[in-house]
Amino acid sequence: MLAKWTSELSGCWAALTAAALARPEEPLDQSCERLLAPVSVGEKSRTAAEIHARFSAADDDEKRDFLAMLSNRYDADPRRLRAAIDAFRLDPDPRSLAELHAASEPRRQQILRRLNEIPNGTAMLLAMRSTLLRLGRDEPSLAALDADFVHLFASWFNGGFLELHHLDWSSSGEILGRLIHYEAVHPIESWDALRARLAPADRRCYAFFHPAMRSDPLIFVEVALTTSIPVSIADILRPDRPVIDPATANTAVFYSISNCQDGLRGIPFGGPLIKQVMELLRSELPMLRNAVTLSPMPGFAKWLREEARAHSADASLVERLGAPGWHAHAAAQTEIRPLLMRAAARYLTMVQGRAADPVARFHLGNGARIEQLDWLGDTSPKGLRQSFGMMVNYLYDPAHVEANCRAFAEDNRIAASSRLRRLARSDAASRSARRLLALMEKK
Amino acid sequence: MLAKWTSELSGCWAALTAAALARPEEPLDQSCERLLAPVSVGEKSRTAAEIHARFSAADDDEKRDFLAMLSNRYDADPRRLRAAIDAFRLDPDPRSLAELHAASEPRRQQILRRLNEIPNGTAMLLAMRSTLLRLGRDEPSLAALDADFVHLFASWFNGGFLELHHLDWSSSGEILGRLIHYEAVHPIESWDALRARLAPADRRCYAFFHPAMRSDPLIFVEVALTTSIPVSIADILRPDRPVIDPATANTAVFYSISNCQDGLRGIPFGGPLIKQVMELLRSELPMLRNAVTLSPMPGFAKWLREEARAHSADASLVERLGAPGWHAHAAAQTEIRPLLMRAAARYLTMVQGRAADPVARFHLGNGARIEQLDWLGDTSPKGLRQSFGMMVNYLYDPAHVEANCRAFAEDNRIAASSRLRRLARSDAASRSARRLLALMEKK
Amino acid sequence: MLAKWTSELSGCWAALTAAALARPEEPLDQSCERLLAPVSVGEKSRTAAEIHARFSAADDDEKRDFLAMLSNRYDADPRRLRAAIDAFRLDPDPRSLAELHAASEPRRQQILRRLNEIPNGTAMLLAMRSTLLRLGRDEPSLAALDADFVHLFASWFNGGFLELHHLDWSSSGEILGRLIHYEAVHPIESWDALRARLAPADRRCYAFFHPAMRSDPLIFVEVALTTSIPVSIADILRPDRPVIDPATANTAVFYSISNCQDGLRGIPFGGPLIKQVMELLRSELPMLRNAVTLSPMPGFAKWLREEARAHSADASLVERLGAPGWHAHAAAQTEIRPLLMRAAARYLTMVQGRAADPVARFHLGNGARIEQLDWLGDTSPKGLRQSFGMMVNYLYDPAHVEANCRAFAEDNRIAASSRLRRLARSDAASRSARRLLALMEKK
């Protein structure tokens, strides 16, 4: 039924587009006015379709003009706003407050709502904001419009409206192809590689979808079911690994999580996704004991280089550390490993009293604790470049998630295993950081 | 996949409810505070579930207290608001305006968004507002909260998120049972009667659904495909009527349209529904020429009685007009019919320069025109009581919808067929109104 | 996708029907010949549709003629058959045997296969056989055709092709309405009564469907989840009973099982259905300990009357036993109950060394054992009429199903609980049968 309707709608949509193209072009601000005028439902749809079609077809200059026009011309009505302020100051009751709130709402919010009211409207608004972000870096005039996008998207992409789907090899080609495209942590090289992440019984992939964008995920997480906490991404992705019976797994490993929609930047989906997937896996697989991540430390190498610079160490030495094949030498294991481990522990926990790493902040904010460091957990070029191959497991322990979350939010307190804590103990760690720097200088 | 998830979610939901019941009860305002605090995603869900569970179980006094507490305690933060006003007055730029808008947003909007973030949250918020409407008629303190409900619902139930579904005999028992319950115009007496409206090839039913409430429609319309404009609802609903091949139909008759969700009162769905159904039917059945309604005139009898009173006619006479069986007398046809027809024409078009009837205002606002009056179109007790059995066809002519809509919105101009216009011509009509009154007096 | 195709097919089917009607009518045997001739795929479809359309529209005489024609004219080709017999007798090798088997296949089997090859063909063949059964009771000429129907249906409705569906209140109106229609054990009085059997959490309904008949079940079973073995159908069906959490149930009660398709008479679906439903429930609800039935004894009253007659007891006395309200008297409890219980035990187990009751034979054949008798388990008029209100629980114990099944199949040995066995012990039981007869005579 739905499918039928969708195809009919898309016919409809084609008709609208045709209509839009047929209309002699009017200035876009006039079209926007029509969206706010008392015209028929059909006329509103045609106008919204027209605006979207013309925006899509426009070049960057025209797009910037359109966005700036929205931003400048469709602020709150100044006269109404002033009256509302006066009324509220005179008599600050719920009614005058309500009017003040209403009067201060930029009129372009209503335009955006109307632009959403046609088939595919939501996706097109996301594309519009994505354009704004691209163009807007050095266009402060667009900030107000961006705030409206964020306000509406946060409300529309409310957790109550998201749908969690299990993606596997029976998912549609459309969605599967998008997973390849969107994967942001460990690139998926081919459809076969994708299949190896989705089809085996001990692999799972879950995504949030918004009902208005049924074949385009918002965020997805890849999960491996294992019998121990993994210490290397290669073990997870190896094509020839043995597949285990999920009923025997005791550990769920969240080894990759990717946001998909640039247009939704700033709207958080990761925390709810992890929570729902954990609940779902626990109810399905009662043998599961641990939920951990296998995570990159994307800022580690950069931070260490900056540290080196800051302590007047020769930064080029850190570069040498990253020379091809360095990690395969025996020295890496005996000399560098303990030093890098301590530096990493410090990086994760003690930089200016807070977590320096964005991934760490994300998981700590969700109530996880830092469980262990994985030496050479990711020896791909990207892994070596970002973090000298180091990875980290965050552990989600239901019994402590709540307390961890609060302690982090309120006191910036970081939950970590005692092992990690020992590693990071201030003097040992800073001594090792110093020794590392010295070592690098010697090289 | 979806079905699976839904059932898993409902398990999840049961767990949340259990959790809620297990927690020693804390004051509800404290729970609300927790919704705004930096707690974990899981804690937020548990809290939201707890509030919903306790609200559902509460008695009316407790419910009123909760709603009033939301309304009173969670207004905008006064200090922040005052600062924002001052900043804006000092320097009214986009940034200070944005802050003013943000600062004037009642904090309870965020609470409502959080209450929506659990499975079934949307339906429970609708129930909450439905309770507010029931309790709130004489509780002005709840008005501010109601405005927040309307603001959020209008955004969440945006046309871009609604799904149009064709309902027929393959629809679920859940949905079908709700159609019987929600039908507001011509009651559906039994499942067999429902089947007669959905299953035959020349009958259609379309509904809007919101994705967060998949088996509970927001609004639905019943359509008959016919070969002429019908003049009586009995002809449409007669169980023994011949079923025609839809491909031979030239007329789509919208004979019943019902809003379903009391909690969404004030959010309009009717116009978009009619528009989309018309487009869909036209693309499916290219032989269709007319789209008309067969509509009640719910306020006609009341208006005529008031007119009688206003013109000092003896109102009891109008009552007599409504005596059992009056319409079956020959006199009804010869004497009363022309008079009532003119009165009805006048009622629909010329009362104080605007349409007095709510159904008329709805269709005129959508761009329809008044096409013809149907004498004794509905001789059910309700039909005779509301409108002395009169019905009316509104015609949606795509070529004029836009102009009609604007003329009505901007100049209050009413579109009507020339026949109707003649009938309603001021002097004839008022003469007949006078004659009708006289006649009633004679009786 | 499927839905789309189905609707397209039905359009297609309409076209075929139209084509069929357009063709000047030819004798039906000529149409049958064309089904066997080397015509195009399209021509075959048109011809099959034509035959079905003409058969549906025919009166009973014409239908009988058509069926008899199939039966008589489309036997095996006698010349080919004779040659095959000769060849096989001369040289009985696999090849000559294969040819013999092929040559002995009646040509009408191929006609039936071709009649199945159009949309809805399967359902129409079922209707054709249903007609045959109705007409054929005293038409031995149709027996050969019926054997072909049975042969093909048994192959086509092979367990590997059936789909088990959980039916609940989200099932389609089409299917739900059919459940009301097909229920053969405890009639479903209304849609509300149906809802009470499907919607509560502690009620289940499962059905087999064939993929070619997606909205028409083959057989369905209704299950109650309870915390003890029920002794009365009224307890199961009472609308005001408390609903229990399925997770707390220890007993699955199969309280009604109905075959739906008259045209499939003789093809057994009950055993596989019970087996699959038990497996499914056990995997879903690990707390389940017992799987029992609550079954009627449809032949008990009849058998007892015949016994009475056979032992020269006055059969009218048994009739008196069935007088309105007899079971509500105290005497029923004290005097009649022990006697009827023993008679029932005997009826179920020891009549001429085998189970006399068809329902008993069904469950015993599936490996169940007779667990207990339920005095006044069904005091509906039908229950009192069939079995003086007696019901019986059969127990499916996975540990013994296999042995019970074999013992019953090979040695006609009946599995029963020790209590039942004691009740039925020959002398006590026959004494009570005699006392019952005496009592009846006294009355």
Added chain:
Amino acid sequence: MLAKWTSELSGCWAALTAAALARPEEPLDQSCERLLAPVSVGEKSRTAAEIHARFSAADDDEKRDFLAMLSNRYDADPRRLRAAIDAFRLDPDPRSLAELHAASEPRRQQILRRLNEIPNGTAMLLAMRSTLLRLGRDEPSLAALDADFVHLFASWFNGGFLELHHLDWSSSGEILGRLIHYEAVHPIESWDALRARLAPADRRCYAFFHPAMRSDPLIFVEVALTTSIPVSIADILRPDRPVIDPATANTAVFYSISNCQDGLRGIPFGGPLIKQVMELLRSELPMLRNAVTLSPMPGFAKWLREEARAHSADASLVERLGAPGWHAHAAAQTEIRPLLMRAAARYLTMVQGRAADPVARFHLGNGARIEQLDWLGDTSPKGLRQSFGMMVNYLYDPAHVEANCRAFAEDNRIAASSRLRRLARSDAASRSARRLLALMEKK
């Protein structure tokens, strides 16, 4: 509902497999006996699962033994058969005939039916026959078993049970991957190449599925919607071609059709697929005027070589014709083209009074006519090797399909366009064949 059940079934299936492995291995003929014995439904399922599991795990020798055992030991029961023959010869009435047919049915058919009665049984039987075909080429002892497979599959894969699905980019990864695997005419190089055949608006792919094998197609056809009859496969597959609006297409081109299931060899699906797809496209796109194929001539080169040999021409010359790049020379166009065209016309129509080409026989048998030859229509290595690059369009003209089909079936008469007919005219064509041979000799 279905999805749920499928996953439950697969759990069930896992359990069965486990059961199978747990049972101490018994000889396979004993397992087969148990399938025919009066055991419980559950025992039958377990046994069937066990046989399948052991067959899958067996090596080729064991597989051959199992198949031969089925073939030899489970023929018809000789005593019953002899009695049936005698009875029939004595009194050949419908009853004795029915018994003869039943008695001559090999008992292994019942075994095969039982092996089908578990989840995935059908797919496993297909795999079993596929193995038989692979092993059986020189094992005449397996022929009888193969005949049983064909008999049962022909009945089970009856057109009435097949489902036509439109496959596109929203189809599952499972199915899409199989299309790449199964494509037999123009190999699909990558997922991107697959997307280019499925996703554009002017491309379609339709497949037949059997309901017991929902994600494994039986046969599929790829269709291009165009505005003229295409003369080259490269034009169809070019990634940079312009996509046209399907509503403007007047020609549907069936450019690739592939059978998928080796285990169903000999069961024809192509004719019904083409017919249904044509009907579907015509009803969806009323502008369509032509339905043509763009087909290979797989046997042409081989035939021409044999002709050369037969006419004592030096076959190596034909080989030279196939030298790399020969077709790019000017001579190819001027000299060779007319000769090869005539030879091809002759090959398609006049070899010993019948079509020599298997693809030609297929389409002619479905009622198509040979419309035109496409010189260098396929210059891929395979195309040049098979047919010197020649392709051919067959045209399906609804007005003539029926007559063409009959004429071909009954009189071996080949439908061809007048142009093709002229090309193939005996003397011209044989002259050109001779000249071609001469030319080849000169080279």
